Amino acid sequence: MRKELEKNYDPSQFEDRIYKSWCDSNYFAPDPDRTKPAYSIVIPPPNVTGQLHMGHALDQTLQDILIRTKRMQGYSTLWVPGTDHAGIATQIKVEENLRVNEGLTRYDLGRDKFLERVWDWKNKFGDRIISQLKKLGSSCDWSRERFTMDEGCSRAVREVFVNLYNKGLIYRGHRIINWCPHCLTALSDAEVEYKEMPGNFWHIKYPIKGEDGFVEIATTRPETMFGDTAVAVNPNDENTKHLIGKTLILPIVGREIPVIADDYVEIGFGTGCVKITPAHDPNDFLVGQRHNLEQIKVMNDDATMNSYAGKYEGLDRYVCRKALVSELLEKGYLVKTAEHTHNVGVCYRCGTTVEPLTSDQWFVKMKPLAKPAIEAVENGSVRFVPERFSKNYFNWMNNILDWCISRQLWWGHRIPAFYCESCSHMEVSKEDICVCPKCGGRMRQDEDVLDTWFSSALWPFSTMGWPDNTEDLKRYYPTSTLVTGYDIITFWVSRMIFSGIEHTGKKPFSTVLIHGLVRDAQGRKMSKSLGNGIDPLKIIESYGADALRFALATGNAPGNDMRFSDEKIEAARNFANKLWNASRFVLMNLTEDDGTLLGIDFSDANLAVEDKWIISEYNRLIKTVTDNIDNFEIGVALSEIYSFTWDKLCDWYIEMVKSRIFESGTESALCAKRVLVYVLTGVLKLLHPYMPFITEEIYQALPHTAESIMISDYPLYDEKKIFAKDEENVNRIIACITAIRSRRSEMNVPPSKKAKLYVVTKYKDAFLATEKILMKLASASELILLDEYTSDDAVMIATDLGSLYIPLAEVIDFEKEKARLGAEMKKNDAEIERLEKKLNNAGFVAKAPTEVVEAERAKLQKYLETRESLTVALNKLK
């Protein structure tokens, strides 16, 4: 029994129901048929405690469009879902919660108790994001849902860590790293953002030992002078050369430091003399290494000063800075203070200014890993869409430094390194080690955890069971397409590429489809602090998931940011409504015995010219949509479906066949109905990947062969279903009807007023084939085909079909009509002149492709015909 469609389109009535039916039917699981080609995607795992935002919605929509298309096209599709533990972000959230609700810190609870709390949190909110993804219609295989800290992924992490360590690609070292004094952890270079901030250049005198003079240095961070272990000058700088080798006395501190030569110092910048603080500046650190300088750390982990700062010990770095500057001023060491804006690194999670400092951390040696990963993109094995983002990638990968992977957090994968408490022997191992293999002493595991992105980097294969060579891995890895935003190319995409190549010997995916950010209606980034975020769930509630998906998938080019506005979502909803109503029309006219009439035979001689027209147009649509999807031009494909559905199917075809359909019982009516069902079903299929719910709801109400539209066959382009001649004829009539309507409207003829229509045409076939349509849609009371129209009481309309005359004597102002025709003639003549000039241009005719020249000739022909008609009409008015 067929279902009826409700009178009004109300997605909330069916979206959840349909989603459940898909799940119950297990349609999201990959087809086990081994003969089908594989197509796979892994989800960019959202933060486990995060809330769905527009970025997710866009990301999900694009992936689902690809997956659903491929599934219908006969691929065995796998879309692996899951979530990320998001180390710092989650830990901060739980700590904040703990502080607000219980006034406790994580240290009050201790590591184990605290981690229990985080797991509680994860279990409580971990399902929320997943259920939100489902609201969007995502066709992920939920039975394969993964979490970066589940057993399998954790095993992969250990495997990778140990392998890299054994290859010498992971090492522990004392290096300068980015330290967040708020999160109390090291950060990788990628996790530091730079913000422009106003600051000062303080010029300070460093007295020269044994002389009266001094050296003037300029610094933006005077408080680090407690850690100065040299002053550097450029050996080629004539102005400062003489200082090399001298000894300086640090003001206030009194410690002696040397003047060294290093070409890191830029000649002509500042005073030419640079204080060197190896423990608190990345560049100074390198200078220190070159010159064997001592590293003096002057701050504690929370960015308060330590004992090296003498009486400033315990003060915050900025409080210290202020006090120190006053003291320097008092004592005459401060030469001047200049304003200076500079970029300051801040923690990407909490925004605190990071402190570069030396510390013992774990690193991944990047150069050897980066090389094959760069090559993979260079040789096209991994392809970015749009292509320009590969430049982004190269820029990062070519300049990459070693990756600091240890974090002083509790939430994350604990580093599998074990230290002996007795003999300090260290072992790195996949299994826990309790007893020292050297001395039998007790081993304790490294306190630190790994950077969240360390596990994300393994996501494409860890989710498929690696390091075991599972069936999934064999069948679905490497994955086909990765869909993500350009903002995490460095964080995530690049790391997946080198990890995949290193650990599986294969690239993790073939294509990286990059999308932009979803911004608010004013173009601002959506953010919590601005409070301008738009909640996708609210949008779904009031407009439906299909409308949201439509709004996100259309109207912007790949990789570009897009603005989300009410207008856009309303337009999307209106389209859904249009489709809904058109479908209702089709269904209303579907008599019971039509129910089996699918798969219409197109050799059927009963097909009217307009039937062939819409079938041809539909067939062309299939090609356009398929081609565009193949090129990842998802938005273009969708707008093609949109304009076909609205402009061709609804505005023309349905209007054209209405009168036929109402002649019930005739073969002609039946035929139109068959075509309607055929074309509508086809459009629904093409549209299904974009708007899965509404298309399914309508599909179920139509006569259908597949259980669900989502597992039905995707339409295929068929050259035999292009009826070029009929298309041409119908297009002529369409142009004709439009011209008539336009003239009537100009002349304020009410739509209800019908008028005789005289037609003078050399396209008699086209006219005869479409007579009825012309009559109805052009509001004609009678059609009269003539060889020549002789009276002068009619409005003449020059069209592609020929000259049309509407006798509307009472509304014609002859002078006005003459003027109008004259103006039209002038415009027409201008076109003729332009085309003749072009066609008389020997260069054009010789060099342009013949089809272009032919097209121009045809146009000229048309304008010449129009001139004839206009001339006749004008002569009559004289």
Next chain:
RNA sequence: GGAAGGUUAGCUCAGUUGGGAGAGCAUCUGCCUUACAAGCAGAGGGUCAUAGGUUCGAGCCCUAUACUUUCCACCA
């Protein structure tokens, strides 16, 4: 400092190998025409940022300039 985008209708944006510019929204004029007023039929509105160049032909390719966004680098 390096790099990549953007500049097209009043607004937001498309424009896929170069062949006389499109959509949605907004505006104006008519319509409750038996699927749809979340609709129908018409209409107006653009020196495609500027200046050069290549070409028979440039919104599209090249060079320069202006304004703008983003990424990377950089706390002397």
